[in-house]
Amino acid sequence: MYFQHIYDKSLAQGSYFIGCQQAGVAAVIDPKRDVDTYLEIAQEQKMRITHILETHIHADFLSGSRELAALTGAEIYLSDEGGVEWQYEFDHIGLRDGDRMQVGNLELTVLHTPGHTPESLSFLLSDKPAIDVPVMLFTGDFVFVGDIGRPDLLEKAAGMKGTQETGAHQLFASLRKFSALPGFVQVWPGHGAGSACGKALGSVPSTTTGYEILRNWAFRFGQNEEGFVQYLLADQPEPPRYFAMMKKLNKINRPLVTRVPAVAELGKDALKAALDKGYQLIDTRDKTAFAQGYIPGSINIQGNNSFNTWAGWFLDYETPFILLADPGKLDDLTRKLMRIGLDNIHGYIPSVQTWLDAGGRLEKTAVIAIDDFKSLYRNNGIQVVDLRGATEYQSGHIKGADHVFLGTLPDNLDKISKDKKVVIHCQSGDRATIGYSLLARKGYHNVLNFSGSINKWEEDGNPVVQ
Template sequence: MYFQHIYDDSLAQGSYFIGCQKAGVAAVIDPKRDVDTYLKIAREQKMEITHILETHIHADFLSGSRELAALTGAQMYLSDEGGADWQYEFAHTGLRNGSRVQVGHLEFEVLHTPGHTPESISFLLTDKPASNAPVMLFTGDFVFVGDIGRPDLLEKAAGLKGTQEAGAHQMFTSLKKFSALPPYVQVWPGHGAGSACGKALGTVPSTTTGYELVRSWAFHFEEDEAGFVQYLLADQPEPPRYFAMMKKLNKINRPLLTAVPVVKELGINELKAAMDKGYKLIDTRDKAAFAEGYIPGSINIQDNNSFNTWAGWFLDYDTPFILLAAPARLDDLTRKLMRIGLDNIYGYIPDVKIWENAGGKLEHEPVISLDEFKTLYQNNGIQVIDLRGATEYQSGHIKGADHLFVGTLPNNLGKIRKDKKVVIHCQGGDRATIGYSLLARQGYKNILNFSEGMNKWLEDGNQVVQQ
């Protein structure tokens, strides 16, 4: 058997290439959309990709199953569980609990494991030439390392009311199937630490069934189903706004993108015309460079592992947008965007010089130090806004600070004062710079960024309050 774990740090998402070397065939589980990764592995291993498996209809990334099938001719094996509302709307081979899929001498047994979603399935792998005992379990968003999948996304992200409690009860039942497996089975989940698909995912890529029974909180409730449901639903992170679109696009027929697009460079006239139409300019530079001088109206979403998550909060799927990025970074940025279906890149500019050379003036972000913030804070003449997530805020915040999660900032502009100075902050500065650029774009001139945020506040020994 040949096995390779492919991990996307930007979405903390895992996919898998599993091949039978004797037969020269392979399966891919939960592929990302830039599928050239799997084609390269197949060429190197001299294997043909014949099977594509999915654990569920994903919410956090746009699956590349159809792109990979179009390029290879492989058959897609997808869940037919969950009822009429949870069926894929395109051609595939349907799987149900107990279904078996043969890939050469490898056998995948399907376990229906609802909870995260009603149609969720897991794949139990047996390497037949070696043993009749199972060796690996691919759990998708069912069981993670140290955590389990959240059942509230359908309600919070897709607006399907009444689904989260039902999902939590389904999860409690599904975990009994997991507990019945041999303790030595390797567990390979769909996500790792940093994913919004759970609240306490581990940093190591895999685990075992036996270890999770000992380590994970999810298996310590015994028969206390009500306590389990309450704990599972509490303190889950805010689901990014783009999740609802992923649920839709992963279920229906949609246009395919079988290659990474090449982004064109824009001239100053094209840039200005596009911005006049309302196309957003996403400045991917470091927050410090942005603060020193930015093109008016641009939004700072830094080129790091969180780039596509924040882009998914603030870009829509109908309006083109522009990137400010170094040419050497375009391929990676484009891949990150296509993984969540943001294909509508109008073009890019390499730096702010194109604006300055045309006579345009850059604006500057007022970033204040801890001492400057303390002086303003002690005079009590400002509004303090904490842009972190709800759980972060509740666990400890600056007394008197208002909570406005940065992802929902554009929908809460009425809560931001215009008659006094407003100081925004987050934990370490990244989200605060996003927030500042969003507010500056809306015409706010009274915003100060305490960029060092809670990290510096706590490091200096200052007090916080809980809520």
């Protein structure tokens, strides 16, 4: 057997390439959309991809199953569980609980494990030539390392009211199937630490069924189903806005993008014309470079591992947008965007010089250090705004600070004062810079960015309250 775990750090998402070396065939589970990764593995291993499987209709990324099928001729195997509302709207081979598939000498058994979503599947792998018992379980968003999938996304992200309690009870029942498996079975989940698909995901890539039964909080409730449901639904992180679009696009017969698109460089006239049309400019530079001089109206979303998550919060799927990015980083940024379906890249500029050549001017971020913030805080008369998530805020915040989560900031501008100085902060400064750029774009000229944020506040021995 050949096995490879492909991990996308930007979305903390795992996909899997599993092959039978003797037969020269392979399966891919939960592929990301830039599918050249799997084609390269297949070529290196002299294998043909014949099976493409998905554990469920994903919310956090746009699946590459149909792109990969178009390029390889492989069949797509998808869940037919969950009822009529959870059926995929394009050609596929339907799977139900107990179904089996052969990939050469490898056998995959389907387990219906609803809860995260009604149609969710897990795949149990047996390496028949080596041993006659299952050796791996691919759980998708069912069981993670140290956590389980959240059942509230359908309600919070997709607007499906009344589904989170039902999903939580389904998860409780699905865990019995997991508990019945041998303790030595390797567990390979769909996500790791940093994903918004759970609240306490572990940072190691895999685990075993036996270890999770011993250590995972979800197995500690015994027969106390109501206690399990209450704990599961509490303190889940805010689901990014783009999740609802992923649920839609992963279900329908959408246009395919079978290669990473090239992005054209814009000259000064093309840049100005695009901005005049209302196209958004995303500045992907480091927050320090942005603070020293940025194009008015641009949003600073640094090109790090959180880039596509925050882009998914603030970009829509109809309006073209522009990137300010180092040309050497364009391929990486484009891949991150296409993984969540943000394909409307109008073009890019390599630096702010293009804007200056067009006769534009730059603005600077009003950044303050800890001493400046302390002075303003002592003298009162300012508004302090904490841009972190609700759970972070509740775990400890600066006394008197108002809470406005960054992702919902554009919808809550009425909570930001226009009459007094406003100091914004987050945990370490990255989100505060995004927030500053959003507020500046909306005409707020009274905002100061406390770049050290809560980390610096606590390092200096200052108190927080809950």
